[in-house]
Amino acid sequence: MPSFAIKTFGCRLNRAESAGFQAALASAGWTEVPFGEPAEVCILHTCAVTANAEKECLRAIRLARAKQPGTFLVVTGCAVEAGAVERLLRLGASLVVAHPDRDELPRLVLEKFPAVAVSEEPPPPPLPVRPPLKVQDGCSFFCSYCIVPHTRGAPVSRPLAECLDEAARLVAAGHRELVVTGCNLACYADGGCRLSGLLAELHKLPGLGRLRIGSLEPGINEVEIARSMPGSPKLCRFLHLPIQSGATEVLKRMGRRYTADELRRRLDEICAAVPRIGLGADLITGFPGETDEDFAQTRRLVEDYPFSNLHVFPYSERPGTPAAEFPGQLPVSERKRRAAELIELRKNKRAAFAASWVGREVEVLVERNRNRVSTGWTGEYLPVKISGVLPVGALVTVRVDRADGETLLVNEK
Numbered sequence: 001m002p003s004f005a006i007k008t009f010g011c012r013l014n015r016a017e018s019a020g021f022q023a024a025l026a027s028a029g030w031t032e033v034p035f036g037e038p039a040e041v042c043i044l045h046t047c048a049v050t051a052n053a054e055k056e057c058l059r060a061i062r063l064a065r066a067k068q069p070g071t072f073l074v075v076t077g078c079a080v081e082a083g084a085v086e087r088l089l090r091l092g093a094s095l096v097v098a099h100p101d102r103d104e105l106p107r108l109v110l111e112k113f114p115a116v117a118v119s120e121e122p123p124p125p126p127l128p129v130r131p132p133l134k135v136q137d138g139c140s141f142f143c144s145y146c147i148v149p150h151t152r153g154a155p156v157s158r159p160l161a162e163c164l165d166e167a168a169r170l171v172a173a174g175h176r177e178l179v180v181t182g183c184n185l186a187c188y189a190d191g192g193c194r195l196s197g198l199l200a201e202l203h204k205l206p207g208l209g210r211l212r213i214g215s216l217e218p219g220i221n222e223v224e225i226a227r228s229m230p231g232s233p234k235l236c237r238f239l240h241l242p243i244q245s246g247a248t249e250v251l252k253r254m255g256r257r258y259t260a261d262e263l264r265r266r267l268d269e270i271c272a273a274v275p276r277i278g279l280g281a282d283l284i285t286g287f288p289g290e291t292d293e294d295f296a297q298t299r300r301l302v303e304d305y306p307f308s309n310l311h312v313f314p315y316s317e318r319p320g321t322p323a324a325e326f327p328g329q330l331p332v333s334e335r336k337r338r339a340a341e342l343i344e345l346r347k348n349k350r351a352a353f354a355a356s357w358v359g360r361e362v363e364v365l366v367e368r369n370r371n372r373v374s375t376g377w378t379g380e381y382l383p384v385k386i387s388g389v390l391p392v393g394a395l396v397t398v399r400v401d402r403a404d405g406e407t408l409l410v411n412e413k
């Protein structure tokens with residue numbers, strides 16, 4: 001039986017697409033092996049959201065080719081759009097699959113191996129406990145620093161019926177939590193059905209335990225969605241907002257569609273609607289022209305709200321984006337210094353959020369058990385360790401005994 005291996009870089013959307021490749025190849029009778037082990041086909045699903053991410057992907061292509069000279073090396077993802085195809089072929093790719101053909105990747109691979117017999121009883125497709133449900137792709141916001149509209153193109157939403165069908169299949173396969181995923185999820189639209197309508201329909205699925213929303217562009221429908229949480233018990237009380245900065249001048253230059261004041265008003269409304277919400281954010285430090293005062297405003301915003309999950313990125317120029325040509329580029333060391341400051345803050349805020357759950361009940365989706373300890377995540381996106389063996393995939397309600405940093409600890413009674 002032929003084998004394949006996949007390495008996925010970057011966002012949840014890439015992971016959702018890779019899950020589709022895995023399922024298609026597995027159902028054609030192929031066996032997945034861990035990346036790095038010998039395989040007929042190696043797939044690298046790349047990311048180019050930052051210069052570092054792209055560099056890492058290019059290094060992985062070189063390494064994969066050097067370690068397995070005979071493998072059929074497939075490269076897809078945003079690095080394909082950001083870099084020239086010729087360059088990727090020179091680095092060792094056997095096949096480069098650009099964005100418009102990404103869904104066709106399994107078929108393109110299978111066409112290269114026509115003599116391979118299809119297994120009569122294909123193994124079940126490998127999927128994580130919390131599989132992503134891709135409902136949208138692309139973005140046309142063209143934030144001044146972002147390469148995504150160039151790599152993924154204009155927004156396209158999957159029809160509601162198709163999303164519901166796939167969700168029903170995943171639930172029937174035993175998955176309790178689905179992560180609704182998109183490139184610019186807030187813009188989901190199928191006719192008159194917007195994101196909140198899609199979530200309401202998914203919420204009705206029998207057998208579904210939890211529904212989690214992926215990263216949500218602020219300024220569109222995050223308040224409406226937070227307000228729906230108290231009446232939607234399956235909807236995780238967690239929102240991840242790529243707010244990027246807390247300074248209006250920086251947001252303006254980034255081409256973001258909200259001011260710092262608007263952001264604060266919306267965060268106030270979210271926190272009022274769901275008092276113990278898990279709040280995540282993406283932040284960029286050292287954007288061109290970001291002054292000490294701008295950065296201080298971002299820091300204050302982070303301090304003022306109960307963020308429990310921060311993804312902090314030092315600004316990284318992407319060739320071809322307007323921001324790469326902006327005056328006032330900051331030294332990389334300063335961008336990193338500011339990022340480190342926020343990362344330090346993140347540690348404290350996350351630990352404080354975890355500590356605030358001690359003595360309270362949380363709902364946990366069990367994802368693993370090892371050495372008689374079961375681990376999983378709460379709806380608010382905190383990791384939990386429960387002493388005792390609970391079945392993987394179970395949704396359990398437990399009382400938190402202690403917190404160790406960001407991790408909630410439960411002694412099973």
Ligand code: SF4
Nearest residue numbers: 139141142143146148
């Ligand atoms: S909304 Fe997000 S994906 Fe779209 S251009 Fe802005 S940062 Fe990029």
